């Protein structure tokens with residue numbers, strides 16, 4: 698069993714309970730369901746820095762990263778720093794996040810918000826929309842080719858951008874779908890948690906130019922970004938490197954200034 702197997706098994710049960718508590722037809726009545734979304738892909742495409750900064754209290758690989766800082770300060774700090782998108786982890790069991798975090802982020806920033814979740818059921822896509830997300834993450838390792846097709850179609854119908862995450866060539870091949878905006882290469886091996894940005898470099902040439910290329914995880918210095926840009930990457934998802942500091946927004950600011 699990998700950590701992803703554990704997480705998705707947990708999610709299956711979680712979604713059943715959530716559907717009973719708030720059925721989809723009620724999610725559709727949430728005020729934010731009618732919100733006009735902002736395109737994360739577009740924001741990154743016109744950006745010179747391409748940073749998606751993540752709010753991440755803890756993780757399976759690092760345990761507690763930062764449970765002291767307040768989310769509004771973190772996300773507004775990220776926006777002021779020049780991040781082009783904010784990623785909000787909404788999983789509570791493994792990452793200490795929540796859907797309330799998404800709501801608070803939506804009230805606090807005006808840049809696009811990515812709901813970072815382990816999506817295994819269309820219900821979670823309706824939830825993302827109801828709680829104010831502009832974009833969702835789909836993880837190829839958790840979904841069949843047919844599910845990827847259906848879930849990305851649904852997200853686009855709800856006007857949400859789709860970031861599809863892959864770890865290898867095989868996952869990438871089933872992810873090159875018409876309703877996918879961004880392909881994210883995750884540099885973290887979810888079996889042993891080791892990070893290696895060579896995975897992004899290796900897969901870059903297999904990603905057709907119509908998809909925006911995002912590199913995710915383990916990005917700890919601007920030199921890595923400069924290197925990844927030469928492989929066509931335009932977006933960079935960074936969590937721990939900012940969150941492990943006392944003031945994530947200020948750390949992001951200093952980081953982004955070096956990229957300008």
Ligand SMILES: O=C(O)c1ccccc1NCC(=O)[C@H](O)[C@H](O)COP(=O)(O)O
Nearest residue numbers: 756757758913914915916934935936937
């Ligand atoms: O971060 C983990 O330990 C982790 C474990 C299992 C599944 C997913 C995990 N992380 C999710 C992410 O994709 C990262 O939070 C994101 O790419 C940012 O990575 P980092 O900059 O290394 O915090």
